[in-house]
Amino acid sequence: MILLIFGPPGSGKGTQITELAEKFELTPIPSPGDLFRKINDDEIKKYTSTGKLVPDELVAKLIFGEIGDKDNFILDGYPRNLNQAETLENFLKEKNKRLDYVVYLKVSEEEIVARISNRRVCSKCGRNYNLITNPPIDNKCGCGGELTLREDDKEDVIRTRLTVFNEQTQPLLEFYKDRLITVDGEQNIQNVFENICKELEK
Numbered sequence: 001m002i003l004l005i006f007g008p009p010g011s012g013k014g015t016q017i018t019e020l021a022e023k024f025e026l027t028p029i030p031s032p033g034d035l036f037r038k039i040n041d042d043e044i045k046k047y048t049s050t051g052k053l054v055p056d057e058l059v060a061k062l063i064f065g066e067i068g069d070k071d072n073f074i075l076d077g078y079p080r081n082l083n084q085a086e087t088l089e090n091f092l093k094e095k096n097k098r099l100d101y102v103v104y105l106k107v108s109e110e111e112i113v114a115r116i117s118n119r120r121v122c123s124k125c126g127r128n129y130n131l132i133t134n135p136p137i138d139n140k141c142g143c144g145g146e147l148t149l150r151e152d153d154k155e156d157v158i159r160t161r162l163t164v165f166n167e168q169t170q171p172l173l174e175f176y177k178d179r180l181i182t183v184d185g186e187q188n189i190q191n192v193f194e195n196i197c198k199e200l201e202k
């Protein structure tokens, strides 16, 4: 089985990928961002160090290298645009394969803002908290450090990231509508996972 999963920041996508990979014996293919950090390649660094987008051909080369001859895998963060989606279709077709399902974790903007803006990180040891789901005691870390809100987790930054995510994702959801599984990502992690499995096992 070949899967692709989409979800906005804060949707719990990472947890679902880990669980799906285990249950269906799929190899998780690292996201382009993770691959860029991992390989530490000079050609890539030319782009990432200056904040430029890595060209689609270069991203494809890396991702397809990771896919290799695997038959069962799960993609994260790739494809990110229609050009990449078409390139992936052609790559798989040449190997007589097809992306089977695209899972979309749907979470409202208000819910994402509520989840992320409640995140806190310890300024001393780096431990993560959430004021709602994993609250600290007496507003301090167990180590005694002060808790802070990351710059990236501020509401206006989150809303900008969500706008970018939606603009990129909407055309892809349309492209994949014949194999799209949309799941309500606002339920608890276990229910989200069970809903995805139910659809995959149909």
Ligand SMILES: [Zn+2]
Residues within 6 Å of the ligand: 122, 123, 124, 125, 126, 127, 141, 142, 143, 144, 145
């Ligand atoms: Zn701490």
